Amino acid sequence: MSETMLRLENVDKFYGAVGKGVHAVRNINMDVARGEIIALLGSSGCGKTSTLRMIAGFEETSRGKIHLAGREVHRLPPVKRHVAMAFEGYSLYPTVNVRDNIAFALKAARLPQADVDARVNEVAEMLEIGDILGRMPGSISGGQQQRASLARALIRDADLYLLDEPMGQLEPQLRTLLRGRIKHYIKQRGLTAILVTHDQTEANALADRIAVMEGGVLQQYGSPAEIKERPANLFTGTFVGEPPMNVFPVTGSVVGDQLHLDLEGGLDLVYPQSAFAPQVREAIVKRGRVVLGVRPYAVRRSGEGPAARVLANQWLGDQSHIAAAFANGTLVLVEHDRANVDIGAEIRVALDPADLHVFDPESGKAIAHGAELA
Amino acid sequence: MEHTSTLEKILRGTAITLVILFFMFPIFWIFLMSFQTNETILRVPPSIVFEPTLSNYTALITGKLDTAAGTLEISFMKNLWNSLFLSTASVAVGLVLGVPAAYAFARLKFRGSEDIAFTLLSFRFAPPLLVLLPLTIYFQQIGLADTYIGLIWVYQLIVLPLILWIVRGYFEDIPADVEYAYRIAGHSWGATFRKIALPLAGPGIAAAGLLAFIFAWNNFIFALVLASADKQPVTVGALAFVTASGIQYGQVAAGIVLSILPTFALALYAQRYLVEGLSLGAVKG
Structure with missing residues (x-):
């Protein structure tokens, strides 16, 4: 493991009295290596922005420690933390033009004018705002302000770059273009960055590791592939992925040399015992009831297997989304060809053991992924 | 249109x-x-x-x-000077005390902050006469009766809540991220207040100061009770025109014209700040 740039140790945030107020961030532990890009991913109110602000120093930590570049910083004011931050909203100094906004820190550091200009032009061109450098913040659009704020952060020298929804107001096309450029810029310079976002595409595209947050709790911290293939719990499983993972309660039992997973509504999934690792079988049978998860693109139509009744069939131009009534719930499957099934038709589906995720119904914790223990 | x-x-x-x-x-x-x-x-x-x-x-x-x-x-010119001095000094003291307080109420959420802010506002609800009698007795005991300092202090009842509540709104309208950006770029909290918050709220502060000045200028009852003739402002001094031989309407009118001149001039001058205050909305895009 390379050098640790940022470490959060048992960090808690209460708004109001400690132990009594709103518990916005709950006991977070996280390491970020030098040169890594981390995405804090979660819905609004999940505690990701509070976490970012504690790292920046705008919010005090209620409990726990923050180490940055080898220093303990959680008691230091923002000015002493040596971090740069890009803001989601309107954060430009309204009295100076975009160029001076971006160049602000460089000028304060008394860099030669030629250097400042060169760096401003480079960053501005990367972010497609080269043509508005002379404008005042009040006269440019929200998306342009956001990019200027991003430029102002990226141009600085800092130990850590905090990007709070830096592309929230941009059009999808521009977002795709800038994602690639920003990642290249950060990686090329070996910068360490934390990105806050609620957009999983952005998190997947930019981040080396994703921290999924919900209810103030760090649900899972891992690479995009890990999060997708081995979700640590039911929340991460259903939150990450579009369309969301299908989940069904099942009752597991071993009959002869077969593992039966009984769905609600009288359906039964039957697999040979050998399809699952022995520990997985044991874990399922011991609990009796578990929650089964399967991603929509892993569900296949086949000649046999349990039946489902089609409720909707949408062709999105590049893939079909089929929703079907299945085991007292709804099963969604994705096909990459145009699916020729009518509403009301009966289809049979196959769920490959390698694509199944098994979760504990009480704690929501993952028990097994693809027939192997979690 | x-x-x-x-x-x-x-x-x-x-x-x-x-x-x-x-x-x-x-x-x-x-x-x-x-x-x-x-x-x-x-x-x-x-x-x-x-x-x-x-x-x-x-x-x-x-x-x-x-x-x-x-x-x-009659000491009308002296009254006019008193008005000018009392109003200016009261607004100056009110700004020095009220603007930082307004910033604190706008930006920091501390225990009881809303209650304190509301208590300060509630001074404006109370009829002045309610506090005047006890105040007169206290002022006489501690030697503040009939002094400029005593009057300026009492004028804070008028000026301070006004400045506090108007300026607080202006501070709240400044996006906090602008200040965060400045702080994270390597500036202290105090520098951010001086270099970002104060200039951006400038038009609001000017408007509040102007309004407070007018309220202080127009005050009658505090000065009537707490000050003697040589400390009284024009509002009280104008009573001198009601004489034993009748009301001197001509002088009353001339007195009014003279006494509205300073506020009138101030309003004309401050108008451009008020207009700037409206265009501050550009910050919000």
Whole structure:
């Protein structure tokens, strides 16, 4: 493991009295290596922005420690933390033009004018705002302000770059273009960055590791592939992925040399015992009831297997989304060809053991992924 | 707005004229009165044709009031100076105390902050007479009665809540991210307050200061009770024109004209800040 740039140790945030107020961030532990890009991913109110602000120093930590570049910083004011931050909203100094906004820190550091200009032009061109450098913040659009704020952060020298929804107001096309450029810029310079976002595409595209947050709790911290293939719990499983993972309660039992997973509504999934690792079988049978998860693109139509009744069939131009009534719930499957099934038709589906995720119904914790223990 | 019909234009013009007439006529009439003697003012029916005289202004400026009962000494110019001094000093003290407090109430959420802010506002609900009697006794005991400092202190009851609540709103309208950006770029909290928050709220502070000045200038009851003749502002001093031989309408009018001049000039000057205050909305895009 390379050098640790940022470490959060048992960090808690209460708004109001400690132990009594709103518990916005709950006991977070996280390491970020030098040169890594981390995405804090979660819905609004999940505690990701509070976490970012504690790292920046705008919010005090209620409990726990923050180490940055080898220093303990959680008691230091923002000015002493040596971090740069890009803001989601309107954060430009309204009295100076975009160029001076971006160049602000460089000028304060008394860099030669030629250097400042060169760096401003480079960053501005990367972010497609080269043509508005002379404008005042009040006269440019929200998306342009956001990019200027991003430029102002990226141009600085800092130990850590905090990007709070830096592309929230941009059009999808521009977002795709800038994602690639920003990642290249950060990686090329070996910068360490934390990105806050609620957009999983952005998190997947930019981040080396994703921290999924919900209810103030760090649900899972891992690479995009890990999060997708081995979700640590039911929340991460259903939150990450579009369309969301299908989940069904099942009752597991071993009959002869077969593992039966009984769905609600009288359906039964039957697999040979050998399809699952022995520990997985044991874990399922011991609990009796578990929650089964399967991603929509892993569900296949086949000649046999349990039946489902089609409720909707949408062709999105590049893939079909089929929703079907299945085991007292709804099963969604994705096909990459145009699916020729009518509403009301009966289809049979196959769920490959390698694509199944098994979760504990009480704690929501993952028990097994693809027939192997979690 | 581009497609206003002629009828609409006429109606709007008429409405504006009526409003202006309604508000400006008394001032216009007082202005005329200030150049007339009591005889021409009181004749029936009134007329706008008269022989103008500067006697009212001379009487005020020289401090000698000629009445039917003889010459009276009045200290109108001293009153005017008192008004100017008391209002300016009160607003200055109010700004020094109120602006940082407003910033604190806008940006920091501390225990009881709303309660404290509301308590300060509630000073404006209480009838002044309610606090005046006990205040008079206290002021006499601690030697603050009939002093400028005592009056400026009491004027904070008028000035401080006004400044606090108006300026707080302006601070709250500044996006916090602008300040965060400045702080994270390597500046202390204090520098951010001075370099970002104060200039951005400048128009609001100017507006609050102006309004507070007018309120302080127009105050009557505090100075009437707590100050003697040589510390009293024009609002109280104008009582001197009600003499044993009648009310000196001409001098009252001239006094009003002189006493609205400073606030009028201030309002004209501060108008551009008020306009800037409206364009601050550009920050929000």
